[in-house]
Amino acid sequence: MTPMPQADATLPPLRGRLQRNAPLGPATWFRVGGPAEWLVRPADLDDLLLLLRDAPPGLPVTVIGAASNLIVRDGGVRGVVVRLGGGFARIERDGDAILAGAGALDATVAEHAAAAGLSGLEFLCGIPGTVGGAVAMNAGAYGAEIKDVLDWAEVATPSGLVRLSGADLAFAYRRATLPPAGIVIRARLRGTPGDPAAIAARMAAIRTRREATQPVRARTGGSTFKNPPGAKAWELIDAAGCRGLSRGGAQVSRKHCNFLINTGGATAADLEALGEEVRARVLAHSGVALEWEIRRIGEAAP
Numbered sequence: 138m139t140p141m142p143q144a145d146a147t148l149p150p151l152r153g154r155l156q157r158n159a160p161l162g163p164a165t166w167f168r169v170g171g172p173a174e175w176l177v178r179p180a181d182l183d184d185l186l187l188l189l190r191d192a193p194p195g196l197p198v199t200v201i202g203a204a205s206n207l208i209v210r211d212g213g214v215r216g217v218v219v220r221l222g223g224g225f226a227r228i229e230r231d232g233d234a235i236l237a238g239a240g241a242l243d244a245t246v247a248e249h250a251a252a253a254g255l256s257g258l259e260f261l262c263g264i265p266g267t268v269g270g271a272v273a274m275n276a277g278a279y280g281a282e283i284k285d286v287l288d289w290a291e292v293a294t295p296s297g298l299v300r301l302s303g304a305d306l307a308f309a310y311r312r313a314t315l316p317p318a319g320i321v322i323r324a325r326l327r328g329t330p331g332d333p334a335a336i337a338a339r340m341a342a343i344r345t346r347r348e349a350t351q352p353v354r355a356r357t358g359g360s361t362f363k364n365p366p367g368a369k370a371w372e373l374i375d376a377a378g379c380r381g382l383s384r385g386g387a388q389v390s391r392k393h394c395n396f397l398i399n400t401g402g403a404t405a406a407d408l409e410a411l412g413e414e415v416r417a418r419v420l421a422h423s424g425v426a427l428e429w430e431i432r433r434i435g436e437a438a439p
Contacts, residue, residue, distance in 0.1 A: 170209025202267035212436035239269025255328030
């Protein structure tokens with residue numbers, strides 16, 4: 138990767154933490170990938186807005202959350218990678234809703250809702266990501282999606298902070314429409330008053346089912362491909378003979394074949410190439426072109 142100028146010559150005067158050539162692989166669930174040219178952890182909302190407003194024209198800005206549904210390519214990521222933490226992970230009750238910062242883990246939001254006696258957010262305990270990512274991709278599990286519970290989301294943009302409704306975000310299956318260069322910073326997720334014991338029981342059932350059916354203890358990235366209309370990705374993958382298929386250190390999980398796993402020595406290139414091989418085999422077998430659900434960022438290694 139081509140070295141960038143020093144931070145004081147390139148980026149606005151941020152108060153948060155800046156790290157150059159920061160390793161990203163160890164932070165991802167797959168444990169693969171190259172470095173970020175700049176990794177920025179904004180001190181607060183004002184710091185983030187300053188970055189978006191005054192970053193040099195053409196400088197790529199990429200946001201990552203828990204990096205649970207992400208492949209960082211082996212050549213790393215050019216420009217600025219933003220990771221929200223600290224104050225961006227606050228969670229509080231707001232009437233019959235939860236106000237959650239973008240950096241809050243989905244499972245933690247579910248636990249706060251349960252403690253507050255609010256039902257309807259139990260499905261979040263089955264999503265291994267953050268609220269920001271969940272809004273940006275309309276994440277869902279166990280029969281519910283973010284669009285079903287979102288009142289509004291606040292989004293930082295180069296022009297300032299905006300508050301958007303679900304209609305504004307034009308939610309679709311695993312997709313939301315954000316403003317250009319927009320980064321979700323907070324969301325209001327509505328619940329319904331319920332019996333805490335019943336809510337806890339539903340969450341326990343989700344966790345048990347997830348443990349039994351998914352390779353949650355492996356180096357994985359969650360569901361690899363979106364479910365096509367009227368079909369399930371895992372069934373198409375299985376029918377195409379891809380269960381257990383491997384390339385380098387990457388393997389299609391035998392437990393749930395819509396999951397890729399790093400068996401220990403995989404590269405990002407191994408994982409992505411295996412995913413493309415699965416897509417090709419499914420297309421040849423069923424005529425269905427699977428779409429990636431896992432986000433892939435950065436550049437291939439030289």
